[in-house]
Amino acid sequence: MATGRTHRPATRSRGIPEATVARLPLYLRALTALSERSVPTVSSEELATAAGVNSAKLRKDFSYLGSYGTRGVGYDVEYLVYQISRELGLTQDWPVAIVGIGNLGAALANYGGFASRGFRVAALIDADPAMAGTPVAGIAVQHTDDLDRIISDNGVSIGVITTPPGAAQQVCDRLVAAGVTSILNFAPTVLSVPEGVDVRKVDLSIELQILAFHEQRKAGEDAPPEGDDPEAPPMRATPASRKGPDGDMPAVMPA
Amino acid sequence: MATGRTHRPATRSRGIPEATVARLPLYLRALTALSERSVPTVSSEELATAAGVNSAKLRKDFSYLGSYGTRGVGYDVEYLVYQISRELGLTQDWPVAIVGIGNLGAALANYGGFASRGFRVAALIDADPAMAGTPVAGIAVQHTDDLDRIISDNGVSIGVITTPPGAAQQVCDRLVAAGVTSILNFAPTVLSVPEGVDVRKVDLSIELQILAFHEQRKAGEDAPPEGDDPEAPPMRATPASRKGPDGDMPAVMPA
DNA sequence: CCATCTTTGTGCACGCGTTCACAAAGACAT
DNA sequence: ATGTCTTTGTGAACGCGTGCACAAAGATGG
Ligand SMILES: NC(=O)c1ccc[n+]([C@@H]2O[C@H](COP(=O)([O-])OP(=O)(O)OC[C@H]3O[C@@H](n4cnc5c(N)ncnc54)[C@H](O)[C@@H]3O)[C@@H](O)[C@H]2O)c1
Ligand SMILES: NC(=O)c1ccc[n+]([C@@H]2O[C@H](COP(=O)([O-])OP(=O)(O)OC[C@H]3O[C@@H](n4cnc5c(N)ncnc54)[C@H](O)[C@@H]3O)[C@@H](O)[C@H]2O)c1
Numbered sequence: 048m049a050t051g052r053t054h055r056p057a058t059r060s061r062g063i064p065e066a067t068v069a070r071l072p073l074y075l076r077a078l079t080a081l082s083e084r085s086v087p088t089v090s091s092e093e094l095a096t097a098a099g100v101n102s103a104k105l106r107k108d109f110s111y112l113g114s115y116g117t118r119g120v121g122y123d124v125e126y127l128v129y130q131i132s133r134e135l136g137l138t139q140d141w142p143v144a145i146v147g148i149g150n151l152g153a154a155l156a157n158y159g160g161f162a163s164r165g166f167r168v169a170a171l172i173d174a175d176p177a178m179a180g181t182p183v184a185g186i187a188v189q190h191t192d193d194l195d196r197i198i199s200d201n202g203v204s205i206g207v208i209t210t211p212p213g214a215a216q217q218v219c220d221r222l223v224a225a226g227v228t229s230i231l232n233f234a235p236t237v238l239s240v241p242e243g244v245d246v247r248k249v250d251l252s253i254e255l256q257i258l259a260f261h262e263q264r265k266a267g268e269d270a271p272p273e274g275d276d277p278e279a280p281p282m283r284a285t286p287a288s289r290k291g292p293d294g295d296m297p298a299v300m301p302a
Numbered sequence: 303m304a305t306g307r308t309h310r311p312a313t314r315s316r317g318i319p320e321a322t323v324a325r326l327p328l329y330l331r332a333l334t335a336l337s338e339r340s341v342p343t344v345s346s347e348e349l350a351t352a353a354g355v356n357s358a359k360l361r362k363d364f365s366y367l368g369s370y371g372t373r374g375v376g377y378d379v380e381y382l383v384y385q386i387s388r389e390l391g392l393t394q395d396w397p398v399a400i401v402g403i404g405n406l407g408a409a410l411a412n413y414g415g416f417a418s419r420g421f422r423v424a425a426l427i428d429a430d431p432a433m434a435g436t437p438v439a440g441i442a443v444q445h446t447d448d449l450d451r452i453i454s455d456n457g458v459s460i461g462v463i464t465t466p467p468g469a470a471q472q473v474c475d476r477l478v479a480a481g482v483t484s485i486l487n488f489a490p491t492v493l494s495v496p497e498g499v500d501v502r503k504v505d506l507s508i509e510l511q512i513l514a515f516h517e518q519r520k521a522g523e524d525a526p527p528e529g530d531d532p533e534a535p536p537m538r539a540t541p542a543s544r545k546g547p548d549g550d551m552p553a554v555m556p557a
Numbered sequence: 558c559c560a561t562c563t564t565t566g567t568g569c570a571c572g573c574g575t576t577c578a579c580a581a582a583g584a585c586a587t
Numbered sequence: 588a589t590g591t592c593t594t595t596g597t598g599a600a601c602g603c604g605t606g607c608a609c610a611a612a613g614a615t616g617g
Contacts, residue, residue, distance in 0.1 A: 066604060072511040076490060090564065099492035103567095103606055110566055118565045118612045135511050136518030143510070150412045154405040155506070160490065166510050205513055228520060229513040231506075235331060235415065237354035245516045247509050251410070251486075254502050255398070255421050256327040256390050258460055258484040261500045263391030265483060321574060345594065358576055358597095365596055373582045373595045 063134070067108045073098045074105065075131045081124050090121035132165075142169035144203045144227070146218050147210030148178060148188050151233055155207065156184040169201040174214070191221075198225035205229045212236045219246075318389070322363040328353045329360065330386045336379050345376035387420075397424035399458045399482075401473050402465030403433060403443050406488055410462065411439040424456040429469070446476075453480035460484045467491045474501075 077097040081089055091109075095102035109115060109122070115130055116122045132138055143161070145152050148171050155161075156171055171188045173179070179190040189197055197203070206227040210218050215234035222230060223244055232238055232248045240246055332352040336344055346364075350357035364370060364377070370385055371377045387393055398416070400407050403426050410416075411426055426443045428434070434445040444452055452458070461482040465473050470489035477485060478499055487493055487503045495501055 064604075068515050069508070069512055071515075072505075072508040073492075075511075076507075077492075091566095092564085097492070099494075101606065103608090104604090106564090106566060107605085114566070116565055117614080119563045119614045121564070134515070136514040137511065139518075141510075141514055141517070150409040154409040157405045158506070160507055161510065164507060164511065165514070166507075204517055205510065229517045231509055231513060237328075237332075237352070239354075243520070245513055247513060249504060249506070249509060250327075251413070251504070252331075252415055252419060252421075253324070253327040254486055254504060255396075255416065255460065256330075256392065256419065257324055258486060258500055258502060259391040259396055259420070260323050260326075260389070262396070262459055262484045263394075265498070319574070346596095347594085356576070358578090359574085361594095361596060362575085369596070371595055372584080374584045374593045376594070 063111045067111055068135075070098070070100065070104075070108055071131050071135055073100070074108070075128065075135070075137075078124055078128045078131070082128055086124055088117075088121045088123055091116070094122065137165040139165065141166050141205055142201045142203045143167065143205045143207060144170040144172060144198060144201070144222075145207045145209060146172045146191075146194070146222065147208060147214070147234075148173040148183055149209065152207075152209035153183050155209065156186065166205075169203055170197045172197060174210075191218075194221050195225045198222065198227060203227060205231070207231045207233070208238075209233045318366045322366055323390075325353070325355065325359075325363055326386050326390055328355070329363070330383065330390070330392075333379055333383045333386070337383055341379055343372075343376045343378055346371070349377065392420040394420065396421050396460055397456045397458045398422065398460045398462060399425040399427060399453060399456070399477075400462045400464060401427045401446075401449070401477065402463060402469070402489075403428040403438055404464065404466075407462075407464035408438050410464065411441065421460075424458055425452045427452060429465075446473075449476050450480045453477065453482060458482060460486070462486045462488070463493075464488045 074094065077094055078089075080097070081094075089097075091102045091106045095105040098105065106116075109127075112130060112134055115127055129138075143166050145155055145168060148156065152171070152173070156168055161168060168184070168186060171183055171186050172191055172194055173188050174191040176190060178188045181188050198206075203225075204227055206222040206229070208215050208218055208222075208230060212234045215232060215236040216238060219230060219232070219238045219240065223240055228243060229245045230238065230240070230247070232246060233250075235250055235252060238246050238248075329349065332349055333344075335352070336349075344352075346357045346361045350360040353360065361371075364382075367385060367389055370382055384393075398421050400410055400423060403411065407426070407428075411423055416423065423439070423441060426438055426441050427446055427449055428443050429446040431445060433443045436443050453461075458480075459482055461477040461484070463470050463473055463477075463485060467489045470487060470491040471493060474485060474487070474493045474495065478495055483498060484500045485493065485495070485502070487501060488505075490505055490507060493501050493503075
């Protein structure tokens with residue numbers, strides 16, 4: 048899950064629930080597919096199925112945007128596409144900067160799925176001097192030294208961090224100082240940002256661990272009585288018991 | 303956000319809230335960092351700060367696991383690392399298969415952060431015959447034809463899908479048929495799976511769109527009276543108004 | 558113009574998750 | 588042993604999100 052900072056209580060204007068905002072892109076995707084097939088209208092039931100949600104939830108979500116449906120008929124696809132796009136701010140162009148052009152950063156830069164939704168990769172930034180000038184996905188990588196200027200010149204307000212975890216906070220600070228107010232963080236790091244800056248994180252490792260939890264539970268349901276009793280925890284580690292030489296996966300289970 | 307299917311109401315055993323499960327990896331990461339610095343104990347306050355959550359929430363989360371803290375002192379770092387690891391099923395090895403070795407799939411394969419937490423990339427699978435045999439991250443890519451056998455032979459129960467969206471459902475079906483019961487999906491597709499299979503999705507595009515929404519809201523707060531009135535929606539599109547030649551970003555706003 | 562039928566929009570109840578606030582537990586000093 | 592001080596574990600209140608169920612809206616046909 049991604050974490051949205053700045054939980055401003057929707058002071059002004061009609062406040063759209065955060066959960067609804069998170070689903071709007073889902074609806075938009077389903078609607079775009081329908082639009083490409085030239086389907087003129089959809090019922091909440093059909094669209095909900097396509098988006099993988101409950102139809103009542105979908106209708107309630109749309110009700111926050113206004114009354115855009117026609118009873119007895121459904122929703123006009125093209126009209127709804129426009130309304131949701133406008134609500135999400137997708138009618139305008141969003142220049143995005145990616146910082147840390149390694150495995151992941153390069154993959155993102157090469158990904159064509161952004162441009163189709165108003166996001167434009169405006170700059171690629173890396174600290175490695177050897178990379179400066181190298182074109183990735185048709186864009187020359189620029190050096191971190193110029194980060195401030197690059198952000199300003201391109202009017203970037205959304206930054207993507209794909210640096211190693213150790214560099215993430217520093218990069219984040221520099222981005223914020225340069226004027227970035229929204230950050231998508233792929234580094235497994237808790238970023239601290241000033242009020243008014245939104246941070247969302249994508250954490251692969253966490254997703255896998257959640258899957259592992261459920262996977263283990265499924266497996267354990269079939270075979271409750273196992274060899275090593277999982278209910279008997281090892282003795283509490285004495286504070287003296289240090290970790291292994293590597294520091295990863297510490298050898299607990301002492302005495 | 304990722305979507306967990308199979309909302310079994312925690313029939314048996316003490317049910318740990320889903321929200322808590324999602325935070326355990328966060329705590330584990332913070333604890334591991336402390337462990338590497340040989341810190342013997344932490345208070346809920348310190349650990350909560352490190353993990354970026356509320357201390358009361360953290361204590362309540364831990365209370366679902368049992369009483370592992372010591373009042374007046376805090377939690378034993380090593381002991382807690384072990385308890386959380388065990389709860390998440392990280393004490394055992396999880397062979398993972400990645401299907402679709404393109405930009406993203408290759409990046410994931412090259413990522414070292416999985417192995418450190420009990421996840422092992424056991425197989426790379428792609429439909430492109432030209433890729434078969436090619437080593438990526440030291441592992442030879444195998445062809446989709448052998449998917450079934452590969453999954454079985456390696457005892458893979460967790461699959462990662464990084465194919466184009468059009469192939470995702472088909473790949474998903476094949477993985478499930480082969481015995482996979484947990485899927486991490488990067489393709490922007492709503493996967494339908496049988497009961498008992500967990501699906502989590504990571505959707506870059508959605509994350510960016512959520513950021514754009516808040517970004518637009520921030521910008522709109524400063525300048526309410528603007529050129530084109532954002533409150534006046536265009537006339538409803540007639541069903542006849544088709545989309546542009548490309549099909550993306552339809553030219554709404556007719557007459 | 559009226560009847561019927563489909564589908565929206567929403568009031569309401571419920572359950573989950575978050576947060577506060579505090580009693581109790583235990584470490585530590587004297 | 589006793590008192591003090593720190594920190595946990597949790598009861599309780601609250602707020603948000605979800606889903607049911609239905610009245611009202613409007614299309615459509617006669
Ligand atoms: N690759 C994956 O699949 C994956 C999965 C999950 C998480 N992550 C996380 O994403 C991040 C990037 O992963 P990766 O595999 O691409 O790593 P990588 O090492 O391939 O790339 C990191 C890049 O960041 C650059 N960099 C380092 N310090 C920098 C700085 N201060 N400013 C700007 N650039 C800097 C490096 O030069 C390098 O090009 C890591 O934090 C990793 O934990 C990656
Ligand atoms: N690259 C990114 O940064 C990014 C970001 C967001 C989402 N995604 C999504 O991730 C997926 C992969 O993206 P990508 O950029 O790596 O694409 P890609 O085209 O580089 O890679 C796709 C790979 O899947 C393989 N493939 C195709 N059909 C297959 C099948 N039926 N079975 C097995 N393999 C098959 C192809 O041979 C190719 O190697 C896409 O769905 C994309 O929308 C990617």
